[in-house]
Amino acid sequence: MARAELPAVVRDLESRERPRWVWDDTAGWYPPLLAAGVRVDRCHDLRLCHAILRQSELTAESRLAAAPRGPWDDAAEPSAAAADEGLALFAAPDALGSEDRARPEEMREELSAQLAAVAGTEQPGRIRLLLAAESAGALIAAEMTYDGLPWSAEVHDRVLTELLGPRPRFGERPRKLEQLAESVRSALGAPELNPDSPADVLRALRRVGLTVTSTRKWELKELRHPAIEPLLEYKRLSRLLQANGWAWMDAWIHDGRFRPDYVPGGVVTGRWATRGGGALQLPRQVRGAVVPDPGWTLVVADAAQLEPRVLAALSGDLALAEAGRGTDIYQGLVDRGVVDSRAHAKSAMLGAMYGATQGEAGRLMPRLARAYPRAIGLVEDAARAGERGLKVTTRLGRSSPRPGEGWLATQGRAAAEDAAPADAQRARGEAREWGRFTRNFVVQGSAAEWALCWMAGLRGRLAAMADGERRPHLVFFLHDEVIVHAPVDQAEQVRSAVLDAAAEAGRLLFGGFPIEFAVTTAVVDSYADAK
DNA sequence: GGCGGAGGCGCC
């Protein structure tokens, strides 16, 4: 009886060949379906789509956007616990009692409001694609958690032991860390020093005559003192131990799999976030532990210089697009004499997209602006809009939030006739800060859309390659990079699928604009070998 | 003893 009950699922009849399941929340519904052996082809995630449509400038005139805040706005990020609850509900729908789960008629109503909002836009195809991609992302996230990233605890332990020494007893420092701590203490003449305490370390550094304002790595690197080298090494290894050490392994690796909890749409720009496990910050040091099952391999693919390419296409900057054709786009800038080294090119491009004003990146900006006025003009316009408190919008229609009450109040005070200089200065600082956010938003958000389309297209192609239980599947996604776990004999097919999907994503977002989305692929037996 | 900000650093 359970299957037929699916009380909160509505079927959208838009396509009879490839039905799209419409539900309130993929993270709640899909995990139990996966556990029951069901794979869903397509869906429309009402919660995720609602969030986009409420905020988007393209649907600002819709009934959905104009309505007061309602349950679809308050819907809390579903927790893993909620997903477990979903499992229980699935097994025994009578036990419902879940006020936080929408009823079918509520979902039908919300769906029609969403469809109306989309239909009311000038180019409904744009936002329709965004909603489809966002929803596909939700399916992929659930599937990746279910399938898990293949992880060798043995390799991981070996890496940790090599770098830190054998796993210590609870509460003790690993041998290497203890040795480094001792070196730091003796170099600073501070036998009681706790190297984990920034305040403690700062005091000790000053006591030996060093001029420092913090214990940040980049500041310490400038200092000459025998304590610095072991201190930096201590910080590096301590970080590894704390973030991805044995405790992390115990908590997150089970049966040879790492199953992080991905949060699609978890970042304002549309990037994913994760909850627990820090999956999006896996340090290079431990990537060697990502190894395929016997008879399988990893296809690691990375969209090279994704954001500069997205910027070129967004702004219609043919010169910048051309610089990236057939080559590394940063090298393209060097070849065209815009800057003198790849490092400078990278620093300048990233600076343009983040809003650098000082340092090397700041100095290179004028050259970049002269060579690529359209591209730089686009990010400058986005910054100006943000400084004035306006929204900006990505390629497919995700809009930035408006600044908060506090920000507006500060700007208001500064605009008054008798504004104090200090208020005016603070307002300028905050305005520029919001401008840097909106400047980056358009590029980062559009790049996230490209990545979602890429991954959705790849998922479809992989599904078509399924060979019984030997099903190549996505196991990792990191903003502009994916890992596919595939049977060895399917690696080449997967590689083609990755490239085809990338080309398709470019066409979906930018039509015929001549931008090339370069993708590097590596077929490897360890994630560490991918770069 | 729990909470939350600060400091710090990993990833893109």
Next chain:
DNA sequence: AGGGCGCCTCCGCC
């Protein structure tokens, strides 16, 4: 030195 995150410890506070 400039965007987006998550998560760890420390440390002051209730």
